Amino acid sequence: MENKDQKIKDNKPEYNLGDVVIMKKPHPCGCDRWKIIRVGMDYKLKCLKCDRLIMLPYRKFIKGVKRRVTSE
Numbered sequence: 001m002e003n004k005d006q007k008i009k010d011n012k013p014e015y016n017l018g019d020v021v022i023m024k025k026p027h028p029c030g031c032d033r034w035k036i037i038r039v040g041m042d043y044k045l046k047c048l049k050c051d052r053l054i055m056l057p058y059r060k061f062i063k064g065v066k067r068r069v070t071s072e
């Protein structure tokens, strides 16, 4: 019998499409908020201020992300 509660207890940070996150390193434009526009092996982020796109491997993203911001 599968226990679904077990999976919920697994306290992994989950980041989904459309989430806005704060990265440890701000963009050179001064903005540290990014919107996730692609998830998977690579995460694609869009700078909320200047709309520039960056692509990060999942591991780098997890290392660099500070926290999730509630979407506005």
Ligand SMILES: [Zn+2]
Pocket (backbone or CB within 6 Å): 027, 028, 029, 030, 031, 047, 048, 049, 050, 051, 052
């Ligand atoms: Zn920027």
